[in-house]
Amino acid sequence: MSRTVLITGATGTVSTALIDALDGADVNLRALVHDGSRSPRAGSAEVVVGDLDDPRSLPPAFEGAQDVWLLTPNGPRAPEHNMNAMWAARQAGVERVVRLSVVGAAHDAPNRSGRLHALSDRETERCGMRWTILRPHWFMQNLLNEADDIAATGSFSLNMASARIGMIDVRDIAECAARVLLDDPDRHHGRTYTLTGPRSLTFDEVAGHLSVALGRSVAYLPVSDDAKHKTLLGYGVPAWIVDMLEEYAQAYASGWGDFTTDTVADLLGRPPRDIADFVSDHAAAFTIGST
Incomplete structure (x- = not known):
């Protein structure tokens, strides 16, 4: 049976590329948007409305999904948005979360985005579901x-x-995310991948x-x-x-x-x-x- 993948941040650069990368794959795509008038370039994806800022709006979007692609917008409330999504995922019985973090996310990162993402990465690691974290470098x-x-x-x-x-093309980030989502849920569980060009x-x-x-x-x-x-x-x-x-x-x-890593080549079997x-x-x- 095909797995249902919920794509958050569906109108953003990376999620849009991920929807393209998953187009034609044996999955049921569901694209979460917070504004019903802003439909993503969703292909065959089902578009659902919900707002990571409003936890009460999320259960219908998460219900029946096995996998969640979790992308939270940059901002001071990013950990709260991640928390709302993770709670909705747990309540809905989601099996796996693949989370987009940032390069160098750490509690001592030299930027507030990296420190905030470190909080959400830690939450993801302790969520009780299968999880994978992607930390991409600066986008081309x-x-x-x-x-x-x-x-x-x-x-x-x-x-x-x-x-x-070590800047990276967003299309490679999306293809790495698609690879993780299409592989067996256990294969990448507990892994954090730093992606570069x-x-x-x-x-x-x-x-x-x-x-x-x-x-x-x-x-x-x-x-x-x-x-x-x-x-x-x-x-x-x-x-x-x-x-x-x-x-x-x-x-x-x-x-x-x-710096660069070999992670993209390892995941995709080709150079970035x-x-x-x-x-x-x-x-x-x-x-x-x-x-």
């Missing part, structure tokens, strides 16, 4: 946030100094790959924390998120993200996508008139 897809500047000016600005980061890169190197893919010069322009802070606030990014991103940037600039693959596949997004 974050570069799409710079697409308009790259298209218009041929440059992008980050407060990362000369940071070198194939090599650490500076943003000057990223700019070089963009230049090749686009056929024109692209430059990386390092800026100060204050400058990036003002820019993001000007775009309407919430202050808590802006502060969190600054903490990550400072950690990366110190060398905190300069390289930055050259990412920029080639997304070249249109960095071109004027594409957005």
